[in-house]
Amino acid sequence: MELKKAEEFMSKLIAEAAKYGFEECEAFYADDITMSVEILEGQVSSYEQSTSQGVSFRGFKNGQMGYCSTSLFTDDAVKFMLESASENCDVLNDEDREFIYCDENNKELYFSQLSDAYDKNTYYRFKELGLELEKEILALDPRIKAVDYLSIDCARGPILIMNSKGLHSYRDTDGVSIYAGCRAEDSDGSIKSGGHYWVGNDIDKFDMEGFLKKLSGNILGKMGARSCASGSYSTVFTNEAFMQFMSAFIGNTFATAMQKGLSLLADREGEKIASECFTLKDVPMFETALNKIPFDDEGVLTTEKAIIDHGVFATALYNLKSANKAGRASTGNGFKSGSHIGVSPTNLLVVPGEKSFDELCAQAGEGIIITDLSGLHAGVNAISGDFSLLCEGYLIENGKKGRPVEQITAAGNFYEIIKNIIEVGSDIINIPAGQGEFFTPSVLVNGVNISGES
Amino acid sequence: MLKDSDVQKILDVAMSTTADFAEVFQEETRSKSVSLLNSKVIRAGTNFSSGTGIRLLAGTNCVYVYSNDNDIDVLLSLAKEASHAIKGVSKGELAELQALCHSSATDVVIDPMNIPKSDTVDFLRKASDYAIAYNGLITQVAAGCTANDRLARVTNSRGLNKEDYTSRIRLSIEAIATKGKEKQTGRVAPGTMRGYEFINEYPVIEKTAECCETAMRMVNAGYAPSGKMSVVLGNGFGGVIFHEACGHALEATSVGIKNSYFTDKLGEKIASDVVSARDNAKIKGEWGSYETDDEGNESSDLLLIENGVLKNYLVDELGSRRMNCKPTGCSRRESYSYAPTSRMSNTYICNGNSDPKDIIANTEYGLYCSQMGGGSVDTSTGDFNFAANEAFMIRDGKIAEPVRGATLIGKGQEILKNIDMVGNDLECAAGMCGSQSGSVPVTVGQPTIRVSSILVGGRDAE
Structure with missing residues (x-):
């Protein structure tokens, strides 16, 4: 749909809302245009293309904010949305006020970051690249038996927000991603799987050689893995593993979780909660971020801030509702979570240190490297911080990466882990997360409980 | 929904080049939900969406296009693009549309979509008020209910x-107990394809009390031990391990590309003699049921494993082409924005002969997982991991102290062979399953079973 048509529909929705008793209201439009090519056994196995749009409405009436969403843009849809949102207001009795917002000095917000390179994302380009990549992966080593999943995807989408206070906010983004997952078989018949991904906004910048090297390490390095003895280990979490680990607990820094009694960080801003060498920032306009975010989904301008500053819990992340409850200003972290406004980081950054990955291993001396964590949606208690997770990796022997390990669990507590970080590496990577990306290096942690062979 | 003549036009365009098969999937969904936190209604939402997916096949080459703009010209243009992208060898046959057939596996007396939200709020408040007053250790309670309906048309x-x-309706009640810095939860989340009468009949006070008891037990519990031991898995949601560690590896999605440790194993012994299992989508009113799958095939009651021997895979249209066999009526998708693929429905280990009490009594030392949480599996290697939401030690054949933080890990193909006792108390429980074609409602189930040896990843050495 053309943006203009969406705008007309939204204007009508906002104009009609007063008739249903809404004192303030907002319409939120998102458009998602995607394309995906999958390769299997020397052929395009799947090609997908899509366009989907939706509008969600929120309106303030009798002290409550009612929501409704639809993918239809008709006069009947206007009636349906306003009636439903009104019914929702009638049953709500939330004590904490939600806001429709417009900064008088920033009524018109506009930020377009669509890349010129997006037009390179054609079916034929993806197909050629995918087939070449599959061929190169299979040529890496005779033990690699299949590339079970190889997908090249791109997406672009604008977000338009209009409200009854005069806010007119537009932002958009695009991106392209590649993922390959393959299967290898050792001479003894044992099977290992592994994958690697790439994200960017220009397909020409895809570094095939670097991708193959990393993928090869991810899968062939695991061959011959076996369990190891249970015990407490000095542990290097690789950048990817540490990103996975942090993502499971980042919700504890959201003011919404704290105010619901679902985070142990409540009322602890200013307190030392982590190691001196650990700094975690929310950087909306991070220089190398693919998705820069100058304002949030409530029309609040975003700012760079340390969440944990040299171990001190500097600030939680707030949207307008949680900030009002705490008697402070929003941090510009109000973003849509499903249909409702929640809290989300923009681009997260673990500030890197000086040491390379190899130097972290050397510092550990004897220990373990964790490269993959499984079951993060189940094996963690996000509130208490307790975790027990299936993981894979390598032993560290004499300060160097040793034999691969599997069928082990790492167990402990998030709050203990961040206190026990003794060194932050310099090998920063970026992985899509939250509204943007998570940038993190590897870290060395003292004393992680590993369960393996008795 | 589109007129038959418009659907025929789309199929005409889709089949105009080299596709041997084309499908138009239309969908309309409505949903309404409310959620309470500590008896306050903090969320109430309503959604309506509709869209169309067009799939073309030429052998095992698949093109899928979709849009939620249901304008016929938009869809014809998408079909045209798809027809240019498909890579077949010759033009396929196109039959005329038959008369429309209707089906439904719902068992509804009172339509949940017609119930005022205020009635649902009153119901949820019973759970919330009861839990908050239950014990000083219970500090938060979340209660929610979502109802949705879906009309799917396949041509x-x-x-x-x-x-x-x-x-479908799904209810969730979660009580959180707090002790110092420790917080633990107890949760129930039943789902059904019955109507609102399910809510009216639900023993809400009894179930809320169970949630509170679980949360309080777990907040007072010590850490689970580490190491290999016998594990008794309670009935109901305990079946999630079978679902993950075996069920997914039987789907054509992985078997069809030989990315499953059960590839080419039909007729072979893959589990111990005491294990039989089914995937039955035909149970009227059950959360994971359906009458017609998302490719228009009739659903089935499929025997997966009989006395340890692998009998059937779960096969969709694309999988049937890769595996050279017939589809089994198990093709599903979250919505029109996913191409369908082979998925589970109501999947369970069948009843055995053991009394659950005897299973515990026959276990000298081990772990009893009375309530399982989620987990995941790699179907190519069999590596799985699961978290226990509520667990107890078994000592001298008796259930002993509660323990928390237990994760079970292992290889799917090994655990099936290590099941040595199966109880006679089969129960099913609702869940959501995420895979290639999105998140779909499923039930998992089993009687109480014992696995002779699993690695438990806890924090304390014993």
Whole structure:
């Protein structure tokens, strides 16, 4: 749909809302245009293309904010949305006020970051690249038996927000991603799987050689893995593993979780909660971020801030509702979570240190490297911080990466882990997360409980 | 929904080049939900969405296009693009659409979509108020209910023209107990394809009390031990391990590309003698059921494993082409924005002969997982991991102290062979399953079973 048509529909929705008793209201439009090519056994196995749009409405009436969403843009849809949102207001009795917002000095917000390179994302380009990549992966080593999943995807989408206070906010983004997952078989018949991904906004910048090297390490390095003895280990979490680990607990820094009694960080801003060498920032306009975010989904301008500053819990992340409850200003972290406004980081950054990955291993001396964590949606208690997770990796022997390990669990507590970080590496990577990306290096942690062979 | 003549036009365009099969999937869904935190209604939402997916096949080459703009010209243009992208060898046959057939596996007396939200709020408040007053250790309680219905119409180049209606309700009650810095939860989340009468009949006070008891037990519990031991898995949601560690590896999605440790194992012994299992989508009113699958095939009651021997895979249209066998009526998708693929429905280990009490009594030392949480599996290697939400030690054949933080890990193909006792108390429990074609409602189930040895990843050495 053309943006203009969406705008007309939204204007009508906002104009009609007063008739249903809404004192303030907002319409939120998102458009998602995607394309995906999958390769299997020397052929395009799947090609997908899509366009989907939706509008969600929120309106303030009798002290409550009612929501409704639809993918239809008709006069009947206007009636349906306003009636439903009104019914929702009638049953709500939330004590904490939600806001429709417009900064008088920033009524018109506009930020377009669509890349010129997006037009390179054609079916034929993806197909050629995918087939070449599959061929190169299979040529890496005779033990690699299949590339079970190889997908090249791109997406672009604008977000338009209009409200009854005069806010007119537009932002958009695009991106392209590649993922390959393959299967290898050792001479003894044992099977290992592994994958690697790439994200960017220009397909020409895809570094095939670097991708193959990393993928090869991810899968062939695991061959011959076996369990190891249970015990407490000095542990290097690789950048990817540490990103996975942090993502499971980042919700504890959201003011919404704290105010619901679902985070142990409540009322602890200013307190030392982590190691001196650990700094975690929310950087909306991070220089190398693919998705820069100058304002949030409530029309609040975003700012760079340390969440944990040299171990001190500097600030939680707030949207307008949680900030009002705490008697402070929003941090510009109000973003849509499903249909409702929640809290989300923009681009997260673990500030890197000086040491390379190899130097972290050397510092550990004897220990373990964790490269993959499984079951993060189940094996963690996000509130208490307790975790027990299936993981894979390598032993560290004499300060160097040793034999691969599997069928082990790492167990402990998030709050203990961040206190026990003794060194932050310099090998920063970026992985899509939250509204943007998570940038993190590897870290060395003292004393992680590993369960393996008795 | 589109007129038959418009659907026929789309199929005409889709089949105009080299596709041997084309399908138009239309969907309309409505949903309404409310959620309470500590008896306050903090969320109430309503959604309506509709969209169309067009799939073309040429052998195992698949093109899928979708949009939620249901304008016929938009869809014809998408079909045209798809027809140019498909890579077949010759033009396929196109049959005329048959008369529309309707089906439904719902068992609804009171339509949940017609119930005022205020009634649902009153119901949820009973749970919330009761839990908050239950004990000083219970500090938060979240309660929510979501109702949705879906009308899905499948039409294809073979003339198939079917419409399937489903209506589902899911309730969740979660009590959180706090002790110092420790917080633990107890949760129930039943789901059904019955109507609002399910809510009216639900023993809400009894179930809320169970949630509170679990949360309080776990907040007072010590850490689970580490190491290999016998594990008794309670009935109901304990079946999630079978679902993950075995069920996914039987789907054509992985078997069809030989990315499953059960590839080419039909007729072979893959589990111990005491294990039989089914995937039955035909149970009227059950959360994971459906009458017609998302490719328009009739659903089935499929025997997966009989006395340890692998009997059937779960096969969809694309999988049937890769595996050279017939589809089994198990093709599903979250919505029109996913191409369908082979998925589970109501999957369970069948009843055995052991009394659950005897299973505990026959276990000298081990772990009893009375309530399982989620987990995941790698179908190529079999590596799985699961978290226990509530667990107890078993000592001298008796259930002993509660323990928390237990994760079970292992290889799917090994655990099936290590099941040495199966109880006679089969129960099913609702869940959501995420895979290639999105998140779909499923039930998992089993009687109480014992696995002779699993690695438990806890924090304390014993």
